[in-house]
Amino acid sequence: MSNIKEVAQRAGVSISTVSRVMNNSKRVSPELAEKVRTVAFELGYNANQAAQSLRGAKSKRIAVIITSLSRTFFTSVLEGINKIADDCGYTILLAETHDDLTREIELVNNFVSQWVDGIILASSAYGKDQFTRNYISSLARLEKKGRRVPVVTLEYAFEHSDIDAVVIDSEKAAYHAVTYLIEQIGRRDIVHISLPSTHFMGRQRITGYLRALHDAGIPMRSDYIMQGDYTTYSGYRVVKLLIQTGKHFDAVFCANDQMAVGAILACNECGVSIPDQVAIVGNDDIFAASLVRPSLTSIQVPKYELGMSAMLRLQERLEEDAPHRQRIVTLDTQFVERGSTLKGYQEDLKNLVW
Amino acid sequence: MSNIKEVAQRAGVSISTVSRVMNNSKRVSPELAEKVRTVAFELGYNANQAAQSLRGAKSKRIAVIITSLSRTFFTSVLEGINKIADDCGYTILLAETHDDLTREIELVNNFVSQWVDGIILASSAYGKDQFTRNYISSLARLEKKGRRVPVVTLEYAFEHSDIDAVVIDSEKAAYHAVTYLIEQIGRRDIVHISLPSTHFMGRQRITGYLRALHDAGIPMRSDYIMQGDYTTYSGYRVVKLLIQTGKHFDAVFCANDQMAVGAILACNECGVSIPDQVAIVGNDDIFAASLVRPSLTSIQVPKYELGMSAMLRLQERLEEDAPHRQRIVTLDTQFVERGSTLKGYQEDLKNLVW
DNA sequence: TTGAAAGCGGTACCAG
DNA sequence: CTGGTACCGCTTTCAA
Numbered sequence: 001m002s003n004i005k006e007v008a009q010r011a012g013v014s015i016s017t018v019s020r021v022m023n024n025s026k027r028v029s030p031e032l033a034e035k036v037r038t039v040a041f042e043l044g045y046n047a048n049q050a051a052q053s054l055r056g057a058k059s060k061r062i063a064v065i066i067t068s069l070s071r072t073f074f075t076s077v078l079e080g081i082n083k084i085a086d087d088c089g090y091t092i093l094l095a096e097t098h099d100d101l102t103r104e105i106e107l108v109n110n111f112v113s114q115w116v117d118g119i120i121l122a123s124s125a126y127g128k129d130q131f132t133r134n135y136i137s138s139l140a141r142l143e144k145k146g147r148r149v150p151v152v153t154l155e156y157a158f159e160h161s162d163i164d165a166v167v168i169d170s171e172k173a174a175y176h177a178v179t180y181l182i183e184q185i186g187r188r189d190i191v192h193i194s195l196p197s198t199h200f201m202g203r204q205r206i207t208g209y210l211r212a213l214h215d216a217g218i219p220m221r222s223d224y225i226m227q228g229d230y231t232t233y234s235g236y237r238v239v240k241l242l243i244q245t246g247k248h249f250d251a252v253f254c255a256n257d258q259m260a261v262g263a264i265l266a267c268n269e270c271g272v273s274i275p276d277q278v279a280i281v282g283n284d285d286i287f288a289a290s291l292v293r294p295s296l297t298s299i300q301v302p303k304y305e306l307g308m309s310a311m312l313r314l315q316e317r318l319e320e321d322a323p324h325r326q327r328i329v330t331l332d333t334q335f336v337e338r339g340s341t342l343k344g345y346q347e348d349l350k351n352l353v354w
Numbered sequence: 355m356s357n358i359k360e361v362a363q364r365a366g367v368s369i370s371t372v373s374r375v376m377n378n379s380k381r382v383s384p385e386l387a388e389k390v391r392t393v394a395f396e397l398g399y400n401a402n403q404a405a406q407s408l409r410g411a412k413s414k415r416i417a418v419i420i421t422s423l424s425r426t427f428f429t430s431v432l433e434g435i436n437k438i439a440d441d442c443g444y445t446i447l448l449a450e451t452h453d454d455l456t457r458e459i460e461l462v463n464n465f466v467s468q469w470v471d472g473i474i475l476a477s478s479a480y481g482k483d484q485f486t487r488n489y490i491s492s493l494a495r496l497e498k499k500g501r502r503v504p505v506v507t508l509e510y511a512f513e514h515s516d517i518d519a520v521v522i523d524s525e526k527a528a529y530h531a532v533t534y535l536i537e538q539i540g541r542r543d544i545v546h547i548s549l550p551s552t553h554f555m556g557r558q559r560i561t562g563y564l565r566a567l568h569d570a571g572i573p574m575r576s577d578y579i580m581q582g583d584y585t586t587y588s589g590y591r592v593v594k595l596l597i598q599t600g601k602h603f604d605a606v607f608c609a610n611d612q613m614a615v616g617a618i619l620a621c622n623e624c625g626v627s628i629p630d631q632v633a634i635v636g637n638d639d640i641f642a643a644s645l646v647r648p649s650l651t652s653i654q655v656p657k658y659e660l661g662m663s664a665m666l667r668l669q670e671r672l673e674e675d676a677p678h679r680q681r682i683v684t685l686d687t688q689f690v691e692r693g694s695t696l697k698g699y700q701e702d703l704k705n706l707v708w
Numbered sequence: 709t710t711g712a713a714a715g716c717g718g719t720a721c722c723a724g
Numbered sequence: 725c726t727g728g729t730a731c732c733g734c735t736t737t738c739a740a
Contacts, residue, residue, distance in 0.1 A: 044463075046463060046464075046466065046467030047467060048408070048467060048469065048498075049467055049468045049469065050404050050405075050407035050408040050413065050468075050469050051404075051408050053404035054402070054404040054405050054408055059404065061447075061468075069429050069432055069433050069436070070429070070430075070433065070707075070708070072426075075423050075424070075426075075429050076424075078423055078448075079423050079424060079450075082423070082448070082449070082450060086449075091447050091449070091464070091465075091468065092447065092448050092449070093415075093445055093446065093447055093448075094432075094436070094446050094447075094448045095436070095440075095445070095446070096433075096436060109398075109400060110400075110445070111445075112400065113400030113401060113402060113403055114403045114404075114415075114445065115402060115403065115404050144402075231706075231707075231708060232641075232645070232703065232706055232708050233703050233704065233706055233708075236703050258708060261645060262703065265645070265647075265701075265703060268647065269701065287586075288642065288645060291586070291615060291619070291642060291645065291646065292645065292646075293619075293622065293647065347619075347623065349586065349587050349590050349616070349619060350587065352585075352586055352587055353424075353585075354424070354585060354586050354587075354612060
């Protein structure tokens with residue numbers, strides 16, 4: 001890999017000229033341009049991006065900070081981000097927080113000092129305490145060389161902030177799912193397996209669940225809300241316990257698909273028939289939902305689009321000069337009925353992209 | 355985010371001194387050091403990494419180039435890489451090739467011009483043609499500022515090359531799996547669903563499959579080798595077709611788990627009992643193998659360790675001065691028996707990490 | 709122990 | 725249209 005100096009010498013022109021040719025920035029005579037291009041090609045010249053960043057305050061690099069790659073959800077989001085980033089000539093710096101806020105803050109600082117142009121963040125900053133509020137407001141003021149480093153959050157939006165977000169209305173989706181179980185499937189004793197209580201989306205889903213019960217005039221029972229931890233096994237364990245203790249329930253609404261898959265496996269194992277005795281609804285519609293039997297009714301979240309949308313949002317921010325107030329893009333979910341709520345559902349793999 | 359100049363001014367010292375303090379590079383009087391540290395902290399100073407790279411020819415960044423994030427396999431590998439990279443203070447630049455060699459080459463060049471310190475690569479360079487050979491030998495000569503940019507390949511090693519690799523002996527694993535089907539389960543009419551024919555690992559698995567048949571004295575039948583394309587649906591389609599055309603077979607060995615899951619779903623759907631009528635073995639042991647029913651017997655590939663190992667290898671290369679010949683780390687696979695080959699297998703979710 | 713100054717590889721302004 | 729030059733932020737050598 002050679003540098004611009006070598007190219008300039010070999011082509012017998014000035015460094016400025018080489019730069020102009022490589023960036024098509026100003027008019028250069030055809031002959032010179034041609035010569036420079038040839039030499040550059042021969043030498044396999046590629047502009048050093050460290051130097052470009054240093055000079056121009058642009059790195060064409062963005063950071064993507066997610067909680068964990070093992071959450072299939074984020075893998076799809078990441079693919080969406082990557083698609084658009086590629087198209088726009090951005091490279092992705094990837095990191096995982098594993099739900100650790102301290103780590104998240106470290107990562108953000110580190111990325112800013114790497115001069116990324118922007119950050120896409122799945123934040124774990126759910127708290128209302130002063131420390132968290134300070135962090136969130138600092139996020140809106142990240143900068144390098146006097147230029148803002150814009151942040152776009154995934155899944156949920158910070159309140160009272162200028163930070164853009166691409167979100168899902170989880171409350172509404174949960175409400176819809178539970179209402180469906182009540183009205184369409186005729187269930188009343190609906191268990192909810194939730195995410196860890198600190199999780200923002202988890203709380204939204206609980207709210208939606210409760211509102212649906214309330215609107216249907218079904219009294220809420222706090223012992224019907226069981227906390228899971230994202231994993232398949234936690235869903236399995238909860239449902240198995242429920243069955244073994246003989247508690248009556250005729251439906252389960254899970255805060256994610258992994259736990260819902262666990263719930264299905266538990267029912268199958270105990271001879272509880274789905275959907276006759278227990279109907280099950282998940283959340284996210286990851287590919288595993290189509291794989292289990294019966295297949296899982298779920299709330300389809302446009303994960304790939306979520307990623308694309310976040311990157312597009314970021315890209316817009318990067319291109320606009322004037323600062324703007326917070327813009328929140330809300331993506332629609334779609335309710336997908338399958339065998340875990342529909343009797344005699346005709347299984348079909350054709351639409352599975354996996 | 356401020357720069358070193360500001361810190362120096364505010365602390366009333368020279369830039370050199372600040373640099374020395376921040377890097378603990380040379381002795382600085384305690385008082386000055388203290389003052390500098392305080393000011394740096396107050397200003398939230400973080401050394402600009404673009405400048406550091408430019409100066410020092412190290413970026414503390416490595417590139418990870420994989421084929422596709424949707425291959426669950428790579429997600430786990432990526433987690434392993436990330437774990438070690440984090441520990442060593444490296445940041446990951448991520449990209450997907452989607453099995454496109456041209457794209458792969460582009461990405462490699464781009465990353466070198468970004469001055470990554472090293473590259474971990476899941477290559478699609480399977481061909482023997484001159485173009486491919488040139489590319490492979492160029493990979494061994496990547497450099498920035500006179501320093502080698504080492505490459506470590508995942509899954510398979512280039513022949514006649516200095517490029518390190520972390521691999522799996524797919525041929526042996528496939529041989530083991532098929533021999534198991536023959537000797538332990540007593541099957542003879544074993545179908546193999548392969549990967550696209552250009553895929554190196556796919557070819558190795560075919561070789562292992564054929565050798566096992568040969569050693570058992572079972573004549574090979576070319577119509578038993580069916581080509582799949584990684585996806586669940588392709589496995590499903592192939593097996594369904596086999597059943598519908600009434601061709602006899604009593605076992606299926608699939609080149610990956612996704613296709614094996616498809617095979618299981620097809621059998622279930624057609625009322626073909628597993629493992630009584632058809633035994634099924636997959637490859638990779640991704641989490642879905644534990645999710646389907648019956649659960650899938652598979653070849654467990656240490657994906658996370660593969661990633662860790664690759665990053666450790668790269669790290670070693672980065673720290674050593676003298677060039678070395680190719681070093682290949684081969685990781686062992688483990689054969690995991692489950693319900694798709696074992697009658698009356700007791701399903702258990704406890705060990706599933708998902 | 710400290711400071712000044714030379715570059716790393718580009719870009720962009722200014723003069724010719 | 726072309727070349728010279730200052731500078732981006734940092735590290736490191738050389739002098740003081």
